[in-house]
Amino acid sequence: MFHTIRIKTRAKHGLLIGLMAATAITMSGCKSHDLLKTSQTYNEGYVLDESALASVPVGSSRDQVLLALGSPSMTAMYDNEVFYYISQTRYRGAQFMKPKIVDRKILAIYFNKNGQVERIANYGLQDGKVFDSISQTTPTGGHDQSFLSQLIKGSKGVPQLPQTGR
CATH class of the missing domain: 3.30.1450 (Beta-lactamase Inhibitory Protein; Chain:B, domain 1)
Incomplete structure (x- = not known):
């Protein structure tokens, strides 16, 4: 029983060392200052x-x-x-x-x-500003409305369908 535990522990250590070596080799190819x-x-x-x-x-x-x-x-x-x-x-x-x-x-x-x-x-x-630069925005007419206010105002104008009598 102790033999199997030692073998598993050695295998884990070997795998861990292999992963660390692979990571070190991979990271050595990167420029560390650009990576961070x-x-x-x-x-x-x-x-x-x-x-x-x-x-x-x-x-x-x-x-x-x-x-x-x-x-x-x-x-x-x-x-x-x-x-x-x-x-x-x-x-x-x-x-x-x-x-x-x-x-x-x-x-x-x-x-x-x-x-x-x-x-x-x-x-x-x-x-400060010596001269105006382009603001990259175009003013438009009308009111600035949020999506919710447009939705509420739009629902008021929906006509009701006629009810059929049964």
């Missing part, structure tokens, strides 16, 4: 090169700005022309969460009426 990482950080938009910005002093022409910094992310032409170079950093804590904007940098280059750089400004997330 659930958050993501996204950098989007224009990457500002400080040396390129230094080559565009006040008084530079519009063409010099375009050669040094490239095409702007956005332009505005109200009184005088403005070039905006926009970048932002978004963070998502887990795959199922909506990304949140944690940093925004806006380089604004203002031109005078002669097309020369008048001033250069840097805006960040703490400066």
